Amino acid sequence: MSDTLRMGIAGLGTVGVGVIKIIEAHGARLEARTGKKLVITAVSARNRDKDRGVDLAGYAWEDDPVSLAQRDDVDVYVELMGGSDGPAKASTEAALNAVKDVVTANKAMLAHHGQALAELAESKGAVIRFEAAVAGGIPVIKALTEGLAANEFSRVMGVMNGTCNYILTRMENAGLPYEEVFKEADALGFLEADPNLDVGGIDAGHKLSLLSSIAFGTKVDFDSVYLEGINRIKIEDIHHAAEMGYRIKLLGTAKMTTDGLSQSMAPCLVPANSPLGQLDGGTNMIVVEGDSVGQIVLRGAGAGEGPTASAVMGDVCDIARGFRISTFGQPASSLSQARSTMSTAATPYYIRMDLHDMPGALAAVASALGDAGVSIDRMSQSRHDDNIAPVLIVTHACTWDALSQAVDSLPQTGFVNGQPVALRIEDV
């Protein structure tokens, strides 16, 4: 076995540059820890001439990441371009076909093509590692697949999109409406080019689908993730939640139930005094529940040059040490196709609606909920100046099906203005 591990890096944005900086700063440390000299032999990016603050002169340049992935002097292909298809996928496939190991931060690619890529990798005897794809610097993939490998997991939860958590925290702290904080976040460069990837929960949903697969031994099934963004959350919801001892988070939950696998990425109310409820700003948190270990909470920076590069290099170090593990923690052929369900265990819900202030309106709402089998724990109608009254309801625990039926029936009463907002209350 050679005493050198040669990396080829495609994509020289913040993360790629972070990886180069780690190699430059900590070469001796990494060699002491892994027993191998880690070197970068070649790089690829869209623009060769851009000043990135690092010297690329010592690395071969490839315009085409597919060529980079196939180079004889590359042992590990580090894919940091992003995008579910296109050059990222083509070059990853090229690397695997050339029996190169792959380290990637690309959650979209794995959420859509994880199973096929895992099968390709295993058929070739190569590995795919993707710690950086989920929750930035937090070593959660490693914790689930290795450290906690003896557990049967029942639930994996997390706040995995720092931008959404920043927006919700900022709304709360500054008392600003969603639209205004969204504009701030955009101006600060926090949002993806397509902001719906962030605020629509898609990016976080990609991550959740990967965690589900490794926790439950199921094939990645992003299409079954119930997705709901944060764009309908009002500052009033945040205040109402706070009065009840809760905070609103864009929360990913994956639960294995007797009905199948439930995956949801949606704004939820979590207890303010829980670890998830105490999370502020751009920080990420993953909560894992296993039958032996109980609850494990992991918290750290979910994005950024240093944290993401740390995760990429953790994977590279494992490869340097000769650790070989299946992409999703067990052979791709042994992953099962989980039945997808939303009918998970009953939980309480928070419902906020605008009610026409007319005789019989509250009664009609209460009836609609009762007809759907949803029972009311508390209900309040706030003071209002016009003829639209904000009404807030907390239900007793009910199933998603009952809740959906109730919420769908509310506008049909004729008393409800617009579409109600319903948020799950997740006990953590």
Next chain:
Amino acid sequence: MSDTLRMGIAGLGTVGVGVIKIIEAHGARLEARTGKKLVITAVSARNRDKDRGVDLAGYAWEDDPVSLAQRDDVDVYVELMGGSDGPAKASTEAALNAVKDVVTANKAMLAHHGQALAELAESKGAVIRFEAAVAGGIPVIKALTEGLAANEFSRVMGVMNGTCNYILTRMENAGLPYEEVFKEADALGFLEADPNLDVGGIDAGHKLSLLSSIAFGTKVDFDSVYLEGINRIKIEDIHHAAEMGYRIKLLGTAKMTTDGLSQSMAPCLVPANSPLGQLDGGTNMIVVEGDSVGQIVLRGAGAGEGPTASAVMGDVCDIARGFRISTFGQPASSLSQARSTMSTAATPYYIRMDLHDMPGALAAVASALGDAGVSIDRMSQSRHDDNIAPVLIVTHACTWDALSQAVDSLPQTGFVNGQPVALRIEDV
């Protein structure tokens, strides 16, 4: 390579029984994840006839753990007896000499003999894994040595003794004095046979010395851990701390500074709204700071059958997967002998003393502190009924040396009754 990994377990207390239960319950799952059938071939304990709630009939019995460790049908020796020397050390050495891998939960043994055992293991080509020795079910050894391997660490902190955290939390919540809660904890069976291992910080100090080694690449140096127990904490200290926005925790801190390695296991004030400050009851938490990843927080059960067995089995799974890593994350021969220091970066301190209520007393205290170079941020003297006045001081940031000099000089003023209590305020 065989498709079976054969375990020999010495020590059938709660953790050993937990390991047997995991093997019995999750055999198929573990085989899917590791690619190997994990079986127990032989066990050893002090009392063969005790009813442990698991059936031992299928396993060979050894009275002597050394014999167990050397059996031909054992690939991995699982040492769960505890104790820094005696049978634990003898059997571990026997296993390594017979080129068996070792998984242990024994923090005392590794804190005292880690370097020698690591050298022996490496000379034989065997591995020692000890995830269960630190922070129970939390996969922190794995996080530091593997997931975060690309980082240069600056500080590792943690609450690693659930019993102490239980006592401090219970004192706070119930308003009870230390002595009373200590008796409660003893009656509940929370304390070690020698309670000083818990409340004196020794057990937690063992764990900290192991974390220091893997974080900083230094030889385990338990003797240099500054140890201070929680037995002098009064309910008044907890209240004073709370008034200032802090909580008192038995906090382990290991910092690499330009003066050397500082290791301390002592009661400290931490911000009440920090993750460490929010930790209640028997839960453990480790906070790691790396140059790339920033701050990572890991939280979970620090003891108990399931969590500790989960950690043991995580190590066994790694061995089954063929992951080979040096005991402390890099070859034992490459670990450095760190210079030990307490003269770390300056921090503020909380000081509580009983002052004779006489003219000039406060002035004498203030002078003594000033003479030692310790400057006072705030000072208050509580109302009191006799001629002993409780005085509380928060200092500006000062070094440990200055603080020690100040505290040592206080009784010499003739105005201070007994020995003052001084607690570091750790910004986290």
